[in-house]
Amino acid sequence: MTVESTAARKPRRTTKRAGAKKPPDATKPELVQLLTPEGKRVEHPDHSIDLTDDELRGLYRDMVLTRRFDAEATALQRQGELGLWASLLGQEAAQIGSGRALRDDDYVFPTYREHGVAWCRGVDPTNLLGMFRGVNNGGWDPNSNNFHLYTIVIGSQALHATGYAMGVAKDGSDAAVIAYFGDGASSQGDVAEAFTFSAVYNAPVVFFCQNNQWAISEPTEKQTRVPLYQRAQGYGFPGVRVDGNDVLACLAVTRSALERARRGEGPTLVEAFTYRMGAHTTSDDPTKYRRDEEREAWEAKDPILRLKTYLTAEGIADDGFLAELDRESDGLAQRVREAIRLMPDPDTMAIFENVYADGHALVDEERAEFAAYQASFAEEVS
Amino acid sequence: MTVESTAARKPRRTTKRAGAKKPPDATKPELVQLLTPEGKRVEHPDHSIDLTDDELRGLYRDMVLTRRFDAEATALQRQGELGLWASLLGQEAAQIGSGRALRDDDYVFPTYREHGVAWCRGVDPTNLLGMFRGVNNGGWDPNSNNFHLYTIVIGSQALHATGYAMGVAKDGSDAAVIAYFGDGASSQGDVAEAFTFSAVYNAPVVFFCQNNQWAISEPTEKQTRVPLYQRAQGYGFPGVRVDGNDVLACLAVTRSALERARRGEGPTLVEAFTYRMGAHTTSDDPTKYRRDEEREAWEAKDPILRLKTYLTAEGIADDGFLAELDRESDGLAQRVREAIRLMPDPDTMAIFENVYADGHALVDEERAEFAAYQASFAEEVS
Amino acid sequence: MAADIAAGKPQKLPLAKAINESLRKAMENDPKVLIMGEDVGKLGGVFRVTDGLQKDFGEDRVVDTPLAESGIVGTAIGLALRGYRPVVEIQFDGFVFPAYDQIVTQLAKMHARALGKVKLPVVIRIPYGGGIGAVEHHSESPEALFAHVAGLKCVSPSNSADAYWMMQQAIDSDDPVIFFEPKRRYWDKGEVDTESIPGPLHRARTVREGTDLTLVAYGPMVKVCLEAAAAAAEEGKSLEVVDLRSMSPIDFDTVQGSVERTRRLVVVHEAPVFLGTGAELAARITERCFYHLEAPVLRVGGFHAPYPPARLEEEYLPGLDRVLDAVDRALAY
Amino acid sequence: MAADIAAGKPQKLPLAKAINESLRKAMENDPKVLIMGEDVGKLGGVFRVTDGLQKDFGEDRVVDTPLAESGIVGTAIGLALRGYRPVVEIQFDGFVFPAYDQIVTQLAKMHARALGKVKLPVVIRIPYGGGIGAVEHHSESPEALFAHVAGLKCVSPSNSADAYWMMQQAIDSDDPVIFFEPKRRYWDKGEVDTESIPGPLHRARTVREGTDLTLVAYGPMVKVCLEAAAAAAEEGKSLEVVDLRSMSPIDFDTVQGSVERTRRLVVVHEAPVFLGTGAELAARITERCFYHLEAPVLRVGGFHAPYPPARLEEEYLPGLDRVLDAVDRALAY
Numbered sequence A, B: 001m002t003v004e005s006t007a008a009r010k011p012r013r014t015t016k017r018a019g020a021k022k023p024p025d026a027t028k029p030e031l032v033q034l035l036t037p038e039g040k041r042v043e044h045p046d047h048s049i050d051l052t053d054d055e056l057r058g059l060y061r062d063m064v065l066t067r068r069f070d071a072e073a074t075a076l077q078r079q080g081e082l083g084l085w086a087s088l089l090g091q092e093a094a095q096i097g098s099g100r101a102l103r104d105d106d107y108v109f110p111t112y113r114e115h116g117v118a119w120c121r122g123v124d125p126t127n128l129l130g131m132f133r134g135v136n137n138g139g140w141d142p143n144s145n146n147f148h149l150y151t152i153v154i155g156s157q158a159l160h161a162t163g164y165a166m167g168v169a170k171d172g173s174d175a176a177v178i179a180y181f182g183d184g185a186s187s188q189g190d191v192a193e194a195f196t197f198s199a200v201y202n203a204p205v206v207f208f209c210q211n212n213q214w215a216i217s218e219p220t221e222k223q224t225r226v227p228l229y230q231r232a233q234g235y236g237f238p239g240v241r242v243d244g245n246d247v248l249a250c251l252a253v254t255r256s257a258l259e260r261a262r263r264g265e266g267p268t269l270v271e272a273f274t275y276r277m278g279a280h281t282t283s284d285d286p287t288k289y290r291r292d293e294e295r296e297a298w299e300a301k302d303p304i305l306r307l308k309t310y311l312t313a314e315g316i317a318d319d320g321f322l323a324e325l326d327r328e329s330d331g332l333a334q335r336v337r338e339a340i341r342l343m344p345d346p347d348t349m350a351i352f353e354n355v356y357a358d359g360h361a362l363v364d365e366e367r368a369e370f371a372a373y374q375a376s377f378a379e380e381v382s
Numbered sequence C, D: 001m002a003a004d005i006a007a008g009k010p011q012k013l014p015l016a017k018a019i020n021e022s023l024r025k026a027m028e029n030d031p032k033v034l035i036m037g038e039d040v041g042k043l044g045g046v047f048r049v050t051d052g053l054q055k056d057f058g059e060d061r062v063v064d065t066p067l068a069e070s071g072i073v074g075t076a077i078g079l080a081l082r083g084y085r086p087v088v089e090i091q092f093d094g095f096v097f098p099a100y101d102q103i104v105t106q107l108a109k110m111h112a113r114a115l116g117k118v119k120l121p122v123v124i125r126i127p128y129g130g131g132i133g134a135v136e137h138h139s140e141s142p143e144a145l146f147a148h149v150a151g152l153k154c155v156s157p158s159n160s161a162d163a164y165w166m167m168q169q170a171i172d173s174d175d176p177v178i179f180f181e182p183k184r185r186y187w188d189k190g191e192v193d194t195e196s197i198p199g200p201l202h203r204a205r206t207v208r209e210g211t212d213l214t215l216v217a218y219g220p221m222v223k224v225c226l227e228a229a230a231a232a233a234e235e236g237k238s239l240e241v242v243d244l245r246s247m248s249p250i251d252f253d254t255v256q257g258s259v260e261r262t263r264r265l266v267v268v269h270e271a272p273v274f275l276g277t278g279a280e281l282a283a284r285i286t287e288r289c290f291y292h293l294e295a296p297v298l299r300v301g302g303f304h305a306p307y308p309p310a311r312l313e314e315e316y317l318p319g320l321d322r323v324l325d326a327v328d329r330a331l332a333y
Ligand SMILES: Cc1ncc(C[n+]2csc(CCOP(=O)(O)OP(=O)(O)O)c2C)c(N)n1
Pocket: A113, A152, A153, A154, A181, A182, A183, A184, A185, A186, A212, A214, A215, A216, A276, A280, C038, C067, C069, C091, C095, C098
């Protein structure tokens, strides 16, 4: 006997992709915002912030310098000094806001676009260029600034951050850890496993997802059919969507997520809703897959402009400050230009260095053989 | 300038594992139940069922025969006829309820414990024994009964089910697909990716998670800190927890999930809340990690007993029916016992069969060499 | 151009375009053929190998997937079980590893697990190898990690004609095929005759005849070996060059035939030498040609080190000089 | 027994217990050593290798993880970056592949990526190999898939003393070590002297001297080769047996020294022959000993087929007869 399925006589599926209705969440506004695109300060029931004028100018300065550095790097790629560049254009607020929420003893696991966060950590910007120039795969000491190397294999750093945070908790420290990743990365199994591990061990980690609407050519709808911040709830920790072009909101939301972690309440997912204003990288051609109008619409939400409007309207930033910042920007750009031209190519034998910490007989053998091979040319020449 | 973190002076974390508060969900009862452990029929606002007496007896029969088959297999393992057995004891309602919700043209992707679902699909029970005896890695043709082979690598079948369902949708068919997995499997990245793919493509698939409280020695708290059914919402599709020891509720809930899939509304996660009454497998020793009392508490919720209570109380099952079923059980057990003893060992040369569909020179070479090697013994002997 | 191709007129095509045309042909011939991967739709893939296909065949057949390689291969398996023939793109060599479990434990074994009852006609395209000045994970040659695994077939074309035809054959195959595309040759043009099949998928081809030594290579290194042979010819050394074309199965007969004549063998690949394809060729050809070999089989390939940053790749990659150095060493025996 | 061990008294211990004692010692010596994996806590692992450790060191140091291998290795990497020394258990060989991406693209490369600024002292324990009558995915020998990858070290003990000491050395190492445990030897007892280190981690050991031919094996196959040597001795053939112990790096010097004397080499492992460790040994030893070898290096190992169901594993696995057959073939040259 088989229980008869009531559905057995149903007609064929008509709409193959009916899509999902977004479950309404009436209890809170979807997007945390403290500064509107027009540069107006607004309040949010759960997130507030109170910054000194100095701090506000500092945030502005961070964003301006980051953008300038980024533009310079893009230019250097065009001039052939870099093989590739991944621009953060448009994501300055998400990165500076979250980056400035961190304590020195917090630890950052970035992906490959976190130039603004690196800036906040005090990583010398020219150090970021090494991998894009092709002279190394990451030119800084992760432990000097508690800023891990850029990670290219999408999503994998979410687990490193979680493990690091498990270690922080084991040490009894109240530091916190932050993992950056993109909307595309949210689909990777590793990110889901990081959610599971961090929740189960209650690890002090903040998952900071910069939803810049695109994973190369794929819009976010190819990764999820509901807003990404909602992903967290099913793993047992809170998710919040913040206006990623609002540096104040990003700072406030990240800060409270970090504090939650410090208090031993475990992970939080922050979705910073922002936009990738440029190409995915300098190798990419976005005209193949997205319309100019979309980008233009986001220009009106520019993170730097809105803070400038606010700062000038409130008299926090005057022409003197802005002019000085312009000079500082030019200086930074020049410094970067000069540094890149001085950046030495690695020594050929660096191929064999640091493969192992304790050495390896095969590497030794190959190094010796290759050195002899190289020397044989010198002989021929002499 | 650095924005000063307000948390910088916070005291050290005191409770390392504060755990999470379970977000209260007042809108619906957490566990769908239609038949109480005491055998009482109850109603549920969202899920109802109306079965004929014949169908009710059928469900009972399915569960009894499945349990008997399972017990026989366990016995055969003790007698050395099987190398291993993974018992479904306690999970009969989850498997029969969901299995009987399926149409013939639906497709099932099981893990390794779905003997009850296999039964519903009409797979000859003795076929299930092959891999546990070590004569094959899955002894049936998946397409004969739309029941895929058992999958041992935890979670991987969730993606196969999703892909299959994507194909069903492409074909314009209104069949549905069901993927079985356990509470432990919920942690695997593959299961999360299956959630993402099925949601994005709106694939007609039901994820049926038998939460039997244990993944070998690990309780569900090692996999999640909130109920598993809640995982679905963050991926944009519904999750529902059903009393996994209530065959009527399992049938009703799975049926409506399948119908949802047929209607083109995409995936559903069903969490069948049940209990692994036995060891993980015959190789396992649960006394190392769980207390007898827990098991005993679940005995009171036995899925078969409760249906029997209901059927006899309602006069749907009489002594004649039960006696006949006993005989049928004995017959099944005997048939399995006999079949296993007749199950031939595979031919040695089967090692080289079906490695490729279109052949492979190296396999041919190794086959020939091995045949010659084997033949050399025959020569020596003769 | 597509019209010429359709008319079967031999065309000079870049290797990437040859694959594109081959995919188009396969999709026209068989509605069950699907393209899946990250950015394969509107963008046409980061190398434009699937350019224009979504436009012509629709989103149902050219599927932009979520960013999850295990998911891509896992769902491709499910689609294959349903009767489809998915051609999956992995964006770069270094990103295949999240899918490695699905490939090794499921895709490779499922046909055997089912005692032959199901077939897994899945093609996994992997642009591989270095030489394009890319950042980490974009220049690797992981073929040995797949060739070691029973149930998979691994091939790599070295030129446009093979790219076209081997893709046709890979899609036709009822077995999973890992299709390694030599990304630095994507832009190299070659004649493609869409009417004449250049031979079986797993047959090696002697691309230059010689008498003193055999060079075996595949994919991107075939060109380097041909150049080395040309340079050696000027020094009066006659090198035979065999394009292996298939790393699983390997056509040992063709290599053996060559080595029995030349008595010396050098194997060249970009992948690390240690446990690379060359190890297997050295072991097996030495066994088959023990009394023929005048010198041990020498290998030229990558070092036992992570693929270096781009500014070092010229030194890291086997080039003309390193190949000729090995040739000289082999000839010195 | 633990007390005797602590006192340094040589003990006869099963191999699994030797590892258990070694883990205990490492945890006592260094509070940064952690154990992680599925079921490693109360259960002590499915093979009881971590038995009793959670009870004595607590849940913070012996960590039952969620069922997700990528998560286990990925978080172990994070813990290592924080200064911990995680010893990770993969429950069975066939279940390491979900973690393969983390192992190959992160664990193996991170030290080099950081120009040496960070260290990754992670040990990944994998019970491997067949012979225990298990179901699919529980009997495989995937070592070549790790040894091919630069940045990893791969070792396998064949006996209790090595199991004890090699684990100590693996945990001490600042490099990631894949520690392959020969599961079918878990119950074999051997003397363990906790006072005297039997030599460096990556040094091969000649475990039986002979003059006619060298057998090289590691892990579970050492015992088979010793038995083969004993059987051959009765027929008047003198076989030398080398326990390789380390598959990355391989101690080619010791093998070369042996082969220069015996002039013949047979390599034995459970893993498939095609692109297995034996391929590299054959290639490199042939190169090093070209004028010494009287016969090609022969290999005995698994076939190019999925590991078969248990009732066929005796035929599939290299045993005495297949080893002796290869020995005879090598001696016949
Ligand atoms: C595992 C893996 N697969 C594919 C890629 C190739 N890839 C590089 S960036 C990218 C898109 C990432 O999108 P998202 O996560 O949204 O980050 P964004 O670039 O927008 O900052 C892809 C597919 C990769 N780096 N790693």
